[in-house]
Amino acid sequence: MNKSGVGRGVAVAVLLAVLSGVAHGAGVGLVVKGDIKKDRTSDKKEDKNSSTKTSTETAVYAISIQVSNTSKQEGEFDVEWYFIKRPVEGDGAKGDPVVGEKGKTTLSIGPQKRTMHQVESRPLTCTETKTATSGKSGGTKSSSSGDIFDGYIVLVKHDGEILAKQSNQARYLTEEWLSKLGN
DSSP states (O other): OOHHHHHHHHHHHHHHHHHHHHHTTTTEEEEEEEEEEEEEEEEEEEOSSEEEEEEEEEEEEEEEEEEEEOSSSOEEEEEEEEEEEEEBOTTSOBOOOEEEEEEEEEEEEOTTEEEEEEEEOOOEEEEEEEEEEOSTTOEEEEEEEEEEEEEEEEEEEETTEEEEEEESSGGGGSHHHHHHTTO
């Protein structure tokens, strides 16, 4: 084979390697900002022998997801998000974290461009009730129920391969957690 044929073969191989890298996510950036919006209400009832205070907190998690395509070609990326919650048990203790809600969208991003995607969770509610009684059997009893947010996970994928991942807590980016998500 002559020199020009070898050169073209190498150039084609390099071009295919570059295109393969673009297809597999070279040049993808991810920035996520999360904010929990809370609304609290309280109610107090008193009678002759007791006083009961009930506090309810409703929370919504809003996240802004910025995905950047720093390659020189347009790309399609699957963006998945997961909201992590913890149940609040009767004594106020927090249970084990679980995925409470998830979503997915596909973004087409031009070469060397970025796009923002806003996501808001469904509300979670947690209620705490404290009752104080007087007299011989006086004392205070507390009980809690509901769920609270513990975090989020955001994944950017191309052809099923995770290109970028982010969470508010590093433990949610471990293989153990990612396998729970089906990744």
